[in-house]
Amino acid sequence: MTLISDAPSVIRNPRLALALLALPSLLIAIDISVLNVALPRMTADLHPTPTELLWMNDIYGFMVGGTMVTMGTVGDRIGRRRLIVLCAAVFALASAVAAFATAPWMIIVTRAVMGVAGAAIMPASMALIGVIYPDPRKSVSAMGAYMTCFLAGMAVAPLIGGVLVEHWWWGSVFLMGVPVMLLTVLTGPRVLPEFRAEHPGRPDLRSAVLCLASILLVVYALKSIVNNGWTWTPIAAAVAGIALAVVFVGRQNRLDHPLVDLGLLRRPGVARTMWVLLLTALVMGGTSLFVSFYLQSVLGLSPLGSAMWLLPQMIAMIVAANLGPWLGRTVPPARIVATCMALMMAGFTLFALTPEGPAGLYVLAAGSVLTTGGVGAAFPFLMNDIISHAPQERAGSAASFAQTANEIGIALGLVVMGSIGTVVYRSQLTSDVGHADGSWVDGLNQAAANHDNALLDHVRHAFTSGFHTAALTAVAVMALVTALTVRTLRRAKG
Template sequence: MTLNAMTPAIDRNRGDRRRLMALAALALPTLLVAIDISVMGAALPSIARDLRPSASELLWITDSYNFLVAGSMLAMGAAGDRIGRRRMILICAAIFAVASAVGAFATTPLLVILARAVMGVAGSAIMPASMSLIGVLFTDAKARVQAMGAYMTVFLAGMAVAPFVGGLLLAHFWWGSVFLISVPVMAVTMAIAPRLLPETRSGQAPRIDLVSTLQSLAAILAIVYALKAWVNDGADVSAWLALTAGIILGGQFLRRQRRLDNPLLDLDLVRNPAAARTLAALFLTSLIMGGSSLFFNLYLQDVQGLTPLGAAWWTLPQIALMIAASNLGPWLNRRLAHRTIVVSMLLIMMLGFTLYAVLPVTWIGRPLAATGAGLAAFGIGAAFPLLMDRVISATPPERAGAGAALAQVSNELGIAVGLTVLGSLGTVVYRARLDLPHSPAAVSVVDGIGEATARGDLRLLQGVRAAFTDAYNVVGLVGLAVLVLVLLLTRPKASGIAPGGRKVE
């Protein structure tokens, strides 16, 4: 081979290595964003003992991050289109690091809530900007799906490994350590991103619509508040007022999007049948994965009696199967049809939720729960990148950040709503099964275990564990029903035309 013939191959190899390094730089902060979605569950008992938050403050410590991620993502995706995606990642990595440090040394519950909220806003900007840059770095469709698969696997693996990370840190350090792990990672991101990532922005990006942003966020938070109030205090006046306000604000948000020339939510994309069905599938799969993860950790710790670190070891099958899915998904995409892969992975997820539906109180529940979680993680790990790419590829190039944000907001909002809806459903089932309405044990499984332990009441302890296991079984059945609906959503229909003029099948 002559030197001239070798030069293009060498250039391609260098270009491939640089793209892979850039992908790693994009995945690094995403890993922390994902870990922070679910790591707080491991730290909550320590925070509660140290800062003494009220019941309401404890809920907001858990949820403020998740809902600010979901509620801010559309606006932050549009902002990245306007000011530059690499610049947005750098700015928000710095904000995320500072807010994490504040949260780590917070002395009041309110300061923890505010720190988590700021982290959520910063995290909401990192993901759509990163996915937009993946589309720039990997222009070939197969390579883009493979890169998206690796990226989303890092995100999902971050959620899976969060309980293990939290348990390990809390076994050796104080609760603030779960915040501090973000600081060095974001510092590394700020150092390497300017060297590895290209800067892209849209010359036609719309102005950031603050009114639409506030309307969407307020609608989401009001509806979530109503759901939580309904479960904790019953359907009182405040719950109905919050629900009504949320619905009205949501309606005003949608009407405003129809009037604007450059809306925050691109309703043309939502009206595209294939894209709309895919967005619904993303939302629903995220909903059941997010909600069931809450029950998985509580089941291992409160029903099976494991420590946070002991429970974390049972999350290792999820991590291993997630890594396997990240390698298998792109390989299958080169050999099988898109729908064949998605349907196969949804069926594997259904096996996982079937195990949730039959979990017992006895020790055999540990391997069954771990296997169920592993199967669910494997299925979502392989299917998710294909669903994400289907939405993003239907977005016009000048709206790449907003399109990526729309896909990711379905994911984030699904996780957050899943924690609320399935958590609320589980609470209702738990209380009905326990049938002790005036006992402190009826508040939650955590309170039930504490009450039974304090009284030395073995019968109550068994009742609490059985009631929570029944609730977990119901969540498994709901997950199966939702996955049947997702299978229907992903069935082939007549092709549509994406807003960018591309055909979406």
Template sequence: MKATKREWTGLAVLALPTLLLSLDVSVLYLALPSLSADLGADSTEQLWILDIYSFLLAGFLVTMGTLGDRIGRRKLLLIGGAAFTVASVLAAYSTSPEMLIASRALLGVAGATLMPSTMALIRNMFHDPAQLAQAIGLWFSCFMVGMLIGPVVGGLLLERFWWGSAFLLGVPVMLLLLIAGPLLLPEYRDTAAGKLDLLSVGLSLATTLPVVWGLKELARQGWATAPVAAILAGLLIGIGFIRRQQQLEHPLLDLQLFRKGKFSAALGISVAAGVVMAGISLQAALFLQVVEELTPFQAGLWLLPQSVAMILGLSLAPRIAQRLPTSVTAAIGLTISAAGLVVVTGGGLAFLVTGLTLTSFGIGMPMALMMNLMLAAAPPERAGSVAALAETSGEGGVALGVALLGSLGTVVYRNQLDLPAALPDDIARQATESAVAAHQLGSDLAVAANTAFVSGLNVVAVVGAVAFLACALLAAVALKEAPAEDKVTESV
């Protein structure tokens, strides 16, 4: 059944929270200096202001996705929208770091209701596979638009108003969602889902939160005992969570989904893409600001082409997939991404920007298609759970990419750094910490640091290219349509 004007208008309503969430993240980074000065936030409090949102977002996604399947996806979306509005106002008018941290925590929990509910409702609204793929592509594009315009909108606001205006951006958007949602969005819930297992909820949080925190800490401070222990503890609890799900008639997470080859392959490709893109994006941002010595604003301008290219890839992929099998479309995109990372190794600003633009265009092609495949592989009553699982995996992939590929770049930098033999030990130790530290110690060390940093960037790019080629092969084989499958499946 084809979607009507009502469904497409409803998609515009669902795109609003997506646009807002991505815009909110990018704006906060600009507001952090002024709000820290105003509230007297120290470095530790600043980190919690930044991180508590993503911690709780990742921790509650699976729970909220399943809860939406049980109580109603539209109902949960509207509850989350109302909570997000209240939390935004509290954050904007916070009078202490502690109040802002608490407000950001509430924003994280509310955000966890929005993402899976939005994607699950799209699955309910668009039954035609080709239209579903197009709708998901537009949804992802709105997310990227938020990332694209966030620094511009945030900069304009913060030049004219106080830092709290960055949080008030969400209020009119959520009010519009609360008004238009009941009129345009359908309700759906699984009447046979059973009660929410609270023990599973606790195990899910105890699994996700330590792992995400540990990965972020590894990315921030390098290998240390506490974050590694947290990750291991989370993984051990995760084993208990899996066993609990196997025992329940109505599990929080349906493990049967992983027995479907296309679902597992699509999820794996999505996670791998998040790992590589997070790692290379970190290295690219550092290259622009450290090696090229650009300001953050100038660096952001040079990264705009890749965001535009990703939006273009997201928009074109559903149309290409109507003419070519999904497996071929995804493999082509991943191969283009691999080629882009090879271009990055050419050296210099032009090669970096060109390579990242190619990489982003290529990765845009499979992004929406993988989500489409995962939703199509699950029964409609599990759409919320699938969307939540995909979002949680994405959050983990980004954290893992920053931690692993960021660490790889650092290791190569330290091994390739060529320091003068007569350099004092304390100066040498500071220079080996990072290229940023080396730049602060003199021009001679800066030149050596730049050379070593570029070596690390190139290694990360090559590893990423190999990973993308492996994913392209996986897509071509594991996502290949069987001869018995009908044309509708091919249009997905």
């Protein structure tokens, strides 16, 4: 496949180009969680039904996860800079419409559009980083800076959303993205290099529909199981999603110009690194569920107090995302990533040892810093490893593969770790008080409603036992991840 690139041999201002790529990622990250802050005011004004409320909250994440693989390939075909500029304009327009929405369906539609645009911008941006910084070491550092912006957006979203909603109106949380995206539209063609395939072949719409439907069904099923338990509806959705995924894979193998080049997964090291990303996201996503409940339900902290104790882990992740690449200038990447995996294993071990009393707060905080710091330092190397394995004309597709594995891993972790914790919780509660109906949320609510301190203590103890078991499972998973990581990155030289 031949390529078209209008990137000069030396990009005039690579730092400016990186900043222009990173700023939209900041807004995309903020939009993932900022709606939670504005939702109460929006609900009072728009009066959504329970179903509409659910879709208002979840549709953005669904569309990001469901379309990222397709949009990463589209960027490789039509040009990554062109796709970034086009989708930045779409994101800005959808944000402006959402800010002045007068009905729930308008929020749902505009958030869906914003999700597709965000799914297009992220893999195209990460793929262009390799064009802007062809040196592998500089590319990893640039990836760390890019991830810093994304993580900072996740960290400050509740604060920014709270300030905007408090002093203006709920629509202001959407308007803040408009100027940043317009800046990308106006300056992108002048600052960013272009890169695309010259003869990409015709896009296959059937493949795009199959990809979207399969991922949406699987993600919907996982989220439904977390919220409502194992019922026939999410199980049927998961089966249908997996069946469509099988059809999608078969179609890609038959087409002369497939929507997604699955041959990337057969390149040496790529499949193993994808498994590392998936499993790491699984244990991080799964244990985060327990950490939040432990802080508020076992230790009795307020939501604000809980958020303050979670702040160190966000700071650790942001610092590590830059410290890891800096160390990579002198230390072999394989050694850095293996060390990061060991740090994460140590963090999950602390989770497994977390006591129920006040001392548990410090143990939990230390474990959170180790786990998030480990993944923050390792992630730029893992992403760069996958992208560097792919030919430049498929770098966007490779980045989208990796991001989708991360999204599905988080959702899968909530189901797997939550199910493990629930099984242990129910067994502990049965042996202690002869009652095992429902989840720990039901137990906590029942104890609070009946002012039953004895039951509350039993529920907290049973939940902590479930948390410890889930954490031990995470330790075992991280042992496997460490082995995969060392094998995958052993070839890398400092």
